[in-house]
Amino acid sequence: MKKKKLQTVKATVSEMFELPKEITLNMPKINLIGNNQMLVENHRGIIEYTPSIIRVNSTIGLIRVQGEELHLRNIAEEDIMISGDIKSIEFI
């Protein structure tokens, strides 16, 4: 309960000062270019990787990307770049 209150305070403060929320709230930032390139910043590792499904862990839960011929173009501590034919993105 207390944690949730802290989150809302953080959200209002960052809203007020126009601070980037992915830093203040520690959330993933997802960048999509069309349906063939996706950049996930601030991730917490990869859970599953097959050509048709990729599951990426993050602070707000799992991000599931489904598609065809998916591959990890780039992977570093901060970000993952997924390219391929992206069909759907879900937050579970």
Added chain:
Amino acid sequence: MIFLRVWNYFIGYLVIRVDGLSLEKFINLCVSRGIKLWGIRRISYTSLNANIGIKDFKSLPPIARKVHAKIRIMNKKGFPFILYRFRHRKMLLTGIVVFMTTLYVLSSFIWQVEVVGTLKINPDIIYSNLEKKGIKPGAYKGKLDTWKIENEMLIEIPELSWVSIEFKGTKAIIRAVEREKPPKLLDAETPCNIIASKDGIINQILVLEGDALVEVGDTVRKGQLLVSGIIHHEDMETIRYVHAKAKVFARTWYEGRGYGDIRDVLKVRTGRKVTHKVLETKEWEIDIDRKDIPFDEYEVEEREEPFLGISKLGWISWTIRDYYELTTIEQGDGMDLAKEKASERAMEDAFKRIPKGVKIIDKTFKYDIIKDTGYDAIVYIEVLEDIAEQVELLTN
């Protein structure tokens, strides 16, 4: 992104295949240890391909052991591996070194000397002077003190007022500015007369010293005495010799002739051109740069240039042919253009003789039509100029 690719190629990378059951864990471990992976592709349930930097590869085995994965190198890509392949080819290395040194050595010599900016002086004078000072094809650039040579040249060639020597690669460019020759001045004490340097009608006469013999409006001929340096004093019966000084402005005429041929103007260059380069000796020639000429009508300008800029290789030279496209204009316009051309040429011709700094008062054109071939033009230019010329007076 392209920069990253070039960089990766430059430092070299490996394409690896990882076989194992928990490949996601492998990726996560790599990431958490700061190992960069890119271009990851899952081949099957138990294997994936990835690219990895050379240095990072060394820290892979402990990770692989942890997740029970097997790593194989599929391919080695990049510049370091190409170098590695050539490590036993000593002659190749020597060749590269020899090539580089030859290039360096050859580029530290002058292979071409060019003189720019000479108008009246024969450039050969400058060339021979340069040769004496060591600027000639085949000379070593490093030891030349251009600043000193420039100064020496200015002293030795009095016609030059400024000169600069610049090296552009293996070419030495000498820029020269010529000096205007100062008029011959007589010593202010020497008695002298003033005569007319040209035919003309006196417009204005300003005598500073001496006895004026002509008046405004007089027609004078070249060489005629204008202001005398001998002054008679009638009442004292004495003669005084003075250094006559005067400004005598007279109207003079210059004539220029020009001919405009209709065939010259009917065909006008459109500005498009094609260049052929031919390497030529006495026996054979090679086309280096042969293209089709896409023009219906064209004219050719041919010029020769020394091969590699070395005039000593006299038996081999470039022949460069410029093909200029031409178009035809209509006959009626053609005659007008020929007339224009003729007057332009006539003016040019006249201006060759007109000294600098005079005032042009009037000009008249006279045309002769030469049927169907062109125009003959004569221009008379009337100018106002100082025709005073001092000549020494021989007193005895």
